[in-house]
Amino acid sequence: MSEHQTEQDGARTQLTEYLARNGMKQTRQREAILESFLGVSGHITSENLYEYVRAQYPDIGAATVYRALKLFCDAGLAHALHFQDGVTLYEHEGHHHDHLICVGCGEIVEFECDDIEDFQLRIARDHGYRLTKHRHHLYGYCAKCQSSGTDRK
Amino acid sequence: MSEHQTEQDGARTQLTEYLARNGMKQTRQREAILESFLGVSGHITSENLYEYVRAQYPDIGAATVYRALKLFCDAGLAHALHFQDGVTLYEHEGHHHDHLICVGCGEIVEFECDDIEDFQLRIARDHGYRLTKHRHHLYGYCAKCQSSGTDRK
């Protein structure tokens, strides 16, 4: 819990600094939305976060949540992920993993693979690119969906 | 040219078979849209393809193009790619590569890396998944955008 607390504090500080650095203001809304966002463990859509926020702060508008989420991305606190079906999910930054997605039940497993990251760098270098980020999504059927035998393609 | 011809013919046959197999009909529109789609070399958006189609067949509606593109995906002739910024591009199936995207100028370079594919399979297996496809996008600055020094992040 205390560890979690420091992570949240770190994020808050990071936002405060970003706002100061860019002549922006620290508002109740931004604090509240950040709070809600940090309370989410995995991935969340803009809309879900809005519901989430609204549960505690009913007077915060949807536009403000969208704006805040974009702000968090700019400030390096969040990441937007665009999945196969066009759905956009946000996750905490620093929480970077790649994703294994079940097309049967929608489960999302996160993974890391340093070897792959090495190959990515090599490929980028070969093409003269300087990488800033990547998206690596594997789609398939999880063990459960394979055995339940439904939606076989 | 003759090689290209056979590739197109292969795609046509594939569509015809898919339609027959699913009790669907071979229409002028679908043929025309497939023709236009095959005429595109790289990636294209639904809207661009619609413009493209309309140039030759002004009486084909947008909805029909959207429907056809989805059909081509189902028939295994096309692939939808969802990029970072939410843009959806379509490419020919059988033309599967991964992508290196310049966030400066938007250039898209395609690459293949068997080693990475091997790691993907291993990761999937470790998690009990059976892979059906993957999306692997690397974002960065191409050599040109790095040297022109603009939009440095």
Next chain:
DNA sequence: TTGATATTGATAATCGTTCTCAACTAGCGT
């Protein structure tokens, strides 16, 4: 405290895409 300026919330607007539905047409059986 005040004032300049960033931010907010409600809502209109926008974008890309899908739905609705009456008119149309492919393609089977005859």
Next chain:
DNA sequence: ACGCTAGTTGAGAACGATTATCAATATCAA
């Protein structure tokens, strides 16, 4: 060739997610 039936089409309405507009409001440095 004909007619029938079910799939398909085009126009435009509807849609869902997101962004822009704008007057009211809040932040924060002086």
